Amino acid sequence: MGLMLLLFVLLSSLPLAAQERTAVIGARATLSDWADPLEALGTLEADESVTLSATVTEIIAQIDFEGGEHVQAGQLLIRLADAEPRAKLRAAQALRDERLAAVNRLAQLEQRNLAPRAEVEDSRARLRQVEAEIAALEARLANYRIRAPFDGVMGFRRVSVGTLVTPGMELATLDKLDRMKLDFRVPEVELGSLAPGMSLTARSAAFPAARFEGEIATIGSRVDPVSRSVPVRALLANPTERLRPGMLMEVTLARRLRDTLVIPESALIPEGERHHVLRIHEDDDGRIERRRVRVGERRPGEVEILAGLTPGDLVVSHGVERTRDGARVRLLGIVDDTTTVRELLEADRDGGGA
Template sequence: MPLRSLPRLLLLLSGLLLAVASPLQAQQPTAVIAAEAHLEAWSDPLASLGTLRADESVTLSATVTDTVAELNFRDGEEVEAGQLLIRLADDEAQADLLAAQALREERRNAVNRLTQLQQRNLAPRGDLEDARSRLRQVEAEIQALEARLNDYRLRAPFGGRVGFRNVSVGTLVTPGTELVTLDKLDVMKLDFTLPELTLGEISPGLALSATSAAYPDTVFGAEIASIGTRIDPVSRSVSVRALIDNPEGKLRPGMLMNVVVQREARRALVIPESALIPEGRRQFVLTLTPDDEHRVTRREVSIGARRKGEVEILTGLEAGQLVVAHGTERVRDGQPTRLLGILDDTTSVSELLRRDREAAEASG
């Protein structure tokens, strides 16, 4: 190449370099939203399925053969302890009781006469003892008849709600005939199972939450009341029982509940799940350096448990460091950024973007 053409070539190369460099110099830092790695209480929940049972439950049945004389309840009615629910026809038993009471009065009078005569030595002492024995005999018969009469009256053993009435007045019942159910529903028993390996992490008093498909928007809080004394050798699980307050009567025996037991909390380093950049089995985050134009640094981290919107960081970060939570796909390692804000409990991505848009419109 002639020497006289060299200056022209250098001038052309310089122009090309300036043309390439000008867009890079004019490029603005990428806007990002950050979050701070922070320590907070973290609990790994245990999930299970449970079945509800009434705090107290009984089926009242007949113990004698007779017809129904009275029904003193309505379907689903709340009853009090001791309230008479059903009375069976007891005319014959009542007649036997009246006869026995009359006989008791007769024998009591006989004892009184013989006592007076014996005090004046006008009657043998043996006759008085025989009369007293016959009086005690009839008193025992009266007690037996009164106990028999109780079998004709079915009372609520505790306060609760009765079920459907499946008999009518005049129905002939026999011993064992189920007449009505009674459930105490102000407190419910929730029975479920947990794996054997969790036995050392649960204890009475541990909090849990339960939900039902019948009330998907309602979370019922409870505590573990007791833990089974045996491990199922087939499923290798332990039975657990919790108590749930049910003042409004929403919960019913037999309902299926989704149970989440909150284990003892630990301190964990937490960041938003959106800050993770997965590559195969490895996880990375982009940290920001506030003293250097919030320049991005790519770091590999190891993660632990996850929960909705958050992830536990085991290694690779320290508390207080800023990570890119929104905009990770637009920035690269070593690139400066424009920080729009830091996410916390009082802010959101949409709120920070709105503020930036309003500020741009006001300055433009």
């Protein structure tokens, strides 16, 4: 049974004396947080993302991940066969030991005036040369160890042990998913209403009941001359890692955050471009006053009142079409966040309309 039918049945069951006053349901004009929404479509990117590849040509000797697991920065992921560079390193280290011993011997002879100083300096130069070669070999050996550059989640691995890899060949992906970047575009005319730090919400078709909170991090420095839009990047927290790179998101920006006076949209009486409400005078035995109001923005079920009412004013929200200016009404109750219209009607019906 609809609300209007329920109200009709309720009124029909009242005694004649009680029917002299129209039963209505009221709502108070209250101050509420409000924002003008701006909607857009955006695409997610990982906070950090990298495609792992090798810088040398070599065979894979070891793989320490399967894909999908969390890894820590610096963790070893892939080891390439490195027998040859390690052999070169050991040879260089042996040569360093030999030249270091030669330097020490010549230094002792120089102290006894048995070796010229120039020969000592030459031996030290040769030692520095081999030490530099060792440092270069050690740096080159690091290229045979592929490690995670940051904490993240591994993607699918593309290779197996024994695969010959070449520089630039894709081996795996790594994404940092605890925070996501959301890129979208807004019309040029809205540029003045945007600012870094502005809050927004985002929704995904994959999780229709979830709302993801974020804020604008960066506003693009250029406007596209073709689409007349500006790129915007927001950051979204993603602690549960439900969001993934590449997902399409419906973005709603909260512009012009403010406290404003709000009433139910059902209380409005539109007349062309004008709007009125029926205010209930509680201190005058429920007398109705038809009052003109100036409305602002709307959202589902609610409307912003810019002029004509003050906080706490009681207006008719249901039963508007059954009463008029100057009449006196019987208030069934006041609808709010904890009380619905149906509950008020059913409570009054169960109470016999008293």
